[in-house]
Amino acid sequence: MRHKRLIWVWTFLALPILFYCVIRFYPTLQAFYLSFTNWNLMKPPKFIGFANYVKLYNDPQFWKVFRNTFTYLIIGTPLSLLISFVISFYLDRVRILHGLIRALYFLPFLTTAAAMAWVWRWFYQPAPIGVINDVLGLIGLPQQAFIRSVDQALPSIMVTSIWAGLGFQIIIFMAGLRAIPSTYYEAAKIDGLGEWPILWKITLPLLKPTTVFLVVFSSIGFLRIFDQVYNMTTNDPGGPLGSTKPLVLMIYQTAFSSYNMGYAAAQTVVLFAILLTVSLLQLWILRERK
Amino acid sequence: MRRGILLAGLFTGISVFAVNSAQAVEIEYWQYVYETRVKAMDQLIANFEKANPDITVKQTTFPYADYQTRVVAANMSGSGPDVMQLFYGWLDQFIAGDLVQPLPVDTFPHDKIESEFFPIVSAMKRGDNYYGLPTAVRSLALFYNKKLFQEAGLDPNNPPKTIDEFVAAAEKTVKHDANGNMTVAGTTMDMAGQDHQWWREVLIRQNGGEPYTADYAKVTYNSDAGIKALEFYTDLQTEQKVGEVGFMDEGQAAFRAGRAAMTIDGTFRLGSFKSIKDFEWGVTELPTNAAGIRSNYASYFANGIGAKVSGEKLEASKKFLAYISSPEAMKVWLDTVGELPARRSAALTDANLADPIYSPFLKALDYAQTTLFVDEAAQRQTAIDMVNRVLLEKQSPEDSIAQAAAAEQEIIDAAKGK
Numbered sequence: 001m002r003h004k005r006l007i008w009v010w011t012f013l014a015l016p017i018l019f020y021c022v023i024r025f026y027p028t029l030q031a032f033y034l035s036f037t038n039w040n041l042m043k044p045p046k047f048i049g050f051a052n053y054v055k056l057y058n059d060p061q062f063w064k065v066f067r068n069t070f071t072y073l074i075i076g077t078p079l080s081l082l083i084s085f086v087i088s089f090y091l092d093r094v095r096i097l098h099g100l101i102r103a104l105y106f107l108p109f110l111t112t113a114a115a116m117a118w119v120w121r122w123f124y125q126p127a128p129i130g131v132i133n134d135v136l137g138l139i140g141l142p143q144q145a146f147i148r149s150v151d152q153a154l155p156s157i158m159v160t161s162i163w164a165g166l167g168f169q170i171i172i173f174m175a176g177l178r179a180i181p182s183t184y185y186e187a188a189k190i191d192g193l194g195e196w197p198i199l200w201k202i203t204l205p206l207l208k209p210t211t212v213f214l215v216v217f218s219s220i221g222f223l224r225i226f227d228q229v230y231n232m233t234t235n236d237p238g239g240p241l242g243s244t245k246p247l248v249l250m251i252y253q254t255a256f257s258s259y260n261m262g263y264a265a266a267q268t269v270v271l272f273a274i275l276l277t278v279s280l281l282q283l284w285i286l287r288e289r290k
Numbered sequence: 291m292r293r294g295i296l297l298a299g300l301f302t303g304i305s306v307f308a309v310n311s312a313q314a315v316e317i318e319y320w321q322y323v324y325e326t327r328v329k330a331m332d333q334l335i336a337n338f339e340k341a342n343p344d345i346t347v348k349q350t351t352f353p354y355a356d357y358q359t360r361v362v363a364a365n366m367s368g369s370g371p372d373v374m375q376l377f378y379g380w381l382d383q384f385i386a387g388d389l390v391q392p393l394p395v396d397t398f399p400h401d402k403i404e405s406e407f408f409p410i411v412s413a414m415k416r417g418d419n420y421y422g423l424p425t426a427v428r429s430l431a432l433f434y435n436k437k438l439f440q441e442a443g444l445d446p447n448n449p450p451k452t453i454d455e456f457v458a459a460a461e462k463t464v465k466h467d468a469n470g471n472m473t474v475a476g477t478t479m480d481m482a483g484q485d486h487q488w489w490r491e492v493l494i495r496q497n498g499g500e501p502y503t504a505d506y507a508k509v510t511y512n513s514d515a516g517i518k519a520l521e522f523y524t525d526l527q528t529e530q531k532v533g534e535v536g537f538m539d540e541g542q543a544a545f546r547a548g549r550a551a552m553t554i555d556g557t558f559r560l561g562s563f564k565s566i567k568d569f570e571w572g573v574t575e576l577p578t579n580a581a582g583i584r585s586n587y588a589s590y591f592a593n594g595i596g597a598k599v600s601g602e603k604l605e606a607s608k609k610f611l612a613y614i615s616s617p618e619a620m621k622v623w624l625d626t627v628g629e630l631p632a633r634r635s636a637a638l639t640d641a642n643l644a645d646p647i648y649s650p651f652l653k654a655l656d657y658a659q660t661t662l663f664v665d666e667a668a669q670r671q672t673a674i675d676m677v678n679r680v681l682l683e684k685q686s687p688e689d690s691i692a693q694a695a696a697a698e699q700e701i702i703d704a705a706k707g708k
Binding site: 040041042043121122125126127128129137143148149150235236239240241242253256257258259 | 355358359362383384386387388389467469471472473480482483534535536537538539540549665667668671674675678679682683
């Protein structure tokens with residue numbers, strides 16, 4: 001009986017495993033191989049050793065893109081988690097219109113990233129069509145260049161990305177908050193603990209599994225940021241002057257605009273290594289200490 | 291049972307019949323999806339099949355973004371097209387990848403090609419061979435908003451002819467609000483659009499320079515002429531304040547919305563500008579410099595024959611290619627797609643030259659240049675960055691152009707070294 005059930009289990013599992021091997025793992029391994037070749041689609045790939053990696057190391061554009069990617073990660077992840085935690089913490093206590101407010105926060109998450117990016121792109125335009133600059137003009141503040149400025153462009157795009165992911169994080173945080181047994185809070189109140197100690201000693205520690213999940217999830221999201229940047233800067237992808245270009249966009253351009261498949265594969269391997277390292281590091285830092 | 295045999299016999303008869311009719315040669319034609327282009331090609335195929343009942347042509351289309359990849363992938367698996375469309379700038383890659391073959395000289399003699407087509411067809415020649423022929427070509431011109439011209443006291447039927455008149459017209463038509471924000475641009479500034487071509491092939495030459503060596507293997511715009519051309523361009527924003535990079539997001543959007551008096555754009559924009567209802571617009575040749583020197587940038591998609599095509603398919607492909615680059619086909623293309631005929635006889639007809647919209651573009655074809663890009667997007671990016679460094683980072687034009695020249699040379703060298 002047990003044996004029979006095992007066969008069934010494996011029969012059902014075989015399909016997704018096969019699928020993963022053919023669609024995911026094989027191309028991944030292939031990318032590792034391609035990163036050591038000079039494949040440009042036109043001619044059969046030729047093995048060139050570490051040349052692509054050396055080129056990447058000496059490419060100033062790569063280091064700029066590297067810096068941009070980590071700026072998205074290092075500012076984007078903590079900021080988005082802080083905002084979503086504060087919102088869900090207070091939203092948890094709101095009784096009136098609770099569902100409506102929650103839905104409003106969640107809506108952007110349901111919207112296509114491309115559509116949202118275009119709307120924001122128009123928001124950021126100079127005065128005649130840009131809403132934000134129109135408002136700034138009305139209250140007498142100077143016009144801002146936003147995505148036309150080398151300094152403001154990256155934060156401008158990051159804001160839209162944080163806003164887009166907020167709804168998801170809020171929902172997860174709220175679920176985490178609700179999962180904390182109320183007996184802890186009742187006990188704390190009987191002991192006469194104030195708001196802050198309750199937050200520090202009970203809520204945050206018990207919320208840790210949720211936080212770990214969101215940190216890893218959001219980090220991967222920021223490391224892979226592409227849609228927002230690409231759609232908000234299509235005329236000058238990742239511009240102005242490469243100031244908003246993330247690694248994924250560089251890979252995309254190298255592969256599908258310049259057809260440098262080998263070089264793009266090398267960049268992909270680097271991205272893979274970064275994602276793996278960052279995720280493992282986070283899991284290790286935020287691990288359960290017993 | 292007997293009935294069964296009868297039926298079987300009938301089916302065999304039908305299938306033999308079907309096989310017989312399929313004896314006619316079928317060739318496959320590939321291009322990217324663009325509604326009017328597909329429609330025009332459908333019409334050309336119908337005409338061609340009527341004249342050649344023994345040949346059928348199957349048209350296959352792909353989204354533009356996928357097109358090159360598809361051609362390459364199909365070639366690898368040996369199922370590529372017999373006749374295909376390719377951008378002139380892809381030719382080096384396509385030859386290197388063994389995707390196209392030289393046009394057979396019996397059907398396409400060189401002296402005929404050179405005398406009947408506009409000189410820009412030379413961009414399809416490598417060594418002693420031509421690898422494709424265009425049906426239609428594109429060039430640039432200056433579009434202007436007649437309503438804004440009139441409001442500014444300019445004659446809407448007398449657009450600027452020289453570069454000085456162009457700047458003067460921009461200064462008259464530009465409008466700012468009380469806070470100094472631009473509300474109407476005198477001219478659009480959009481390096482990501484066609485301005486980089488204007489700068490490369492027109493402004494540099496008008497300032498007495500050459501953008502590249504004749505074979506386009508060496509960048510030569512890091513010169514006084516290049517600097518003067520760049521300064522002229524950036525001054526439009528910083529000195530004359532008649533345009534702004536990024537105004538209304540894109541140059542063509544600003545012009546469409548009636549918020550730019552002038553814009554430089556190509557034939558391919560005609561379709562979109564024709565739907566403008568709020569104002570009348572006109573087209574004129576790109577302004578000359580004070581000495582009367584003209585230049586322009588022309589580009590085109592050509593049609594070539596797949597490298598592996600041979601035998602009767604090759605014969606059919608030759609016939610088809612000859613037809614789609616015939617004057618008759620060019621007429622169909624002009625009427626349906628709005629792109630200019632690539633042959634002098636089909637282009638420079640009295641009717642076309644009298645046409646106020648087509649004639650400025652047509653006149654340009656005699657003096658237009660065709661930049662041999664190795665990676666158009668990457669090379670355009672160097673020009674976009676060059677202008678941005680001056681406008682956003684206050685780098686000097688001299689340094690910026692030197693940096694752009696070095697970056698572009700690297701792209702060219704990398705591609706040629708392959």
